[in-house]
Structure formats: structure tokens, C-alpha cells
Amino acid sequence: MMNVVIVDDDQLVSSSLKTILEADGAIRVTGIGHSGTQAVELYRELRPDILLIDIRMDGMTGIEAAKILLHDHNNAKILFLTTFSDDEYIIEALRIGAKGYILKQNFESIVPALKAVFSGQRVFGDAIISKIPSLIKQKDQPNFSQFDLTDREIAIIKQVASGSSNREIAKELFLSEGTIRNYISSILEKLELRDRTQLAIFYYKQS
Structure with missing residues (x-):
């Protein structure tokens, strides 16, 4: 069973993601947060297999939270899920060592992406790969x-x-x-x- 923490500032999105992920049967959502600060707290408390996190959030961004976690836990598996394919975000995701960066629009790819990251792969959606x-x-x-x-x-x-x-x-x-x-x-x-x-x-x- 794969344990995942979801962090997204849109509560409807995070609850919908929980439903989608747990319908797979091999994924358990152990925590949900709505800010970068909560992402850091939840990861430290729950130590999930994967942190699925948005980037743009009020206060601490997903990128900033990931930097803190990867500094303290260099084996942390962090997968960014966002509506934005901004070059700046892609650069930072690559630079800090995130395991993946996929777009929310490609919702059908979320579960396969999580499974790929869980198995040790890096996952960047087609829209991101084409930019590299x-x-x-x-x-x-x-x-x-x-x-x-x-x-x-x-x-x-x-x-x-x-x-x-x-x-x-x-x-x-x-x-x-x-x-x-x-x-x-x-x-x-x-x-x-x-x-x-x-x-x-x-x-x-x-x-």
C-alpha cells in the first residue's frame, strides 16, 4: 500500500484527488493539507511515501516547502501537481530534485505518475518534457x-x-x-x- 499526503489550497481539488487516488485500491491518502506550511508539518508527522503538492499557494509555496523537506529528508519523494507549466517552476522543480511535475489537466495520468515515482522513477508530463x-x-x-x-x-x-x-x-x-x-x-x-x-x-x- 502506498501512503500519500495531498497538499492543495483548493479544498475541492484535494478532496477530489483523495477520491480518485483511493479508488485505485493501492493508494491510501494519510493526510490532506492546504498550504506549504502544512505540507512540511504533515510530511514530518506522517512520513508518506509520496507528497503530492500544488505549487502556487498563499504564504509558503509548494516549491519552498519542497526545498525545506528535501534539505532535511533528501530521499523524500515529492510530486508536483499544478495547473501551471511556467518555465520558472519547471526549472526549480528540476533543480531541487523533485521526483515529478505533472499538470492537473492530465488527471488520468496522476495515479500512473504516483506509481512510477513510488517505484523509483522520475515523472514529467509530456507538456513539461517538451519544454526541457x-x-x-x-x-x-x-x-x-x-x-x-x-x-x-x-x-x-x-x-x-x-x-x-x-x-x-x-x-x-x-x-x-x-x-x-x-x-x-x-x-x-x-x-x-x-x-x-x-x-x-x-x-x-x-x-
């Missing part, structure tokens, strides 16, 4: 000095993060597609990442 390449292009060159990466591997990571296919990367770097696939597999293993999406998020978080 343009956000990356706005940033300065990331610092990879703490990682054991070659210049060629960094170049490939940057291409992946920009949304390029293996074929496009191969053409850009004058290598074969097979070589690019091998490089990417090696990079994912070295960084202990699961897929290209996580690699793009990794690149962005180094900015």
Missing part, C-alpha cells in the same frame, strides 16, 4: 567537473538534452548511430540513469 530542450538552451554551459565524463560524452549528453535523435547526433559528431547508442548506454550506466529523459534532466540540473 528550450529551457536547456537558455542556460549557461553546465559544470560536469565532479563526474567522470569525457568531452565526447558531455557533447553527446548535450545533444540528447537538446532533443536530438541518435541519427542527428551521429551526423553532428561524424560517428555511426551504433557508436552513439553505445555511448549513450555507457553514459546511462556511468551516471546510474534509466533513460534519455533522465539524462536530459541530469544535464539541466547541473546548470
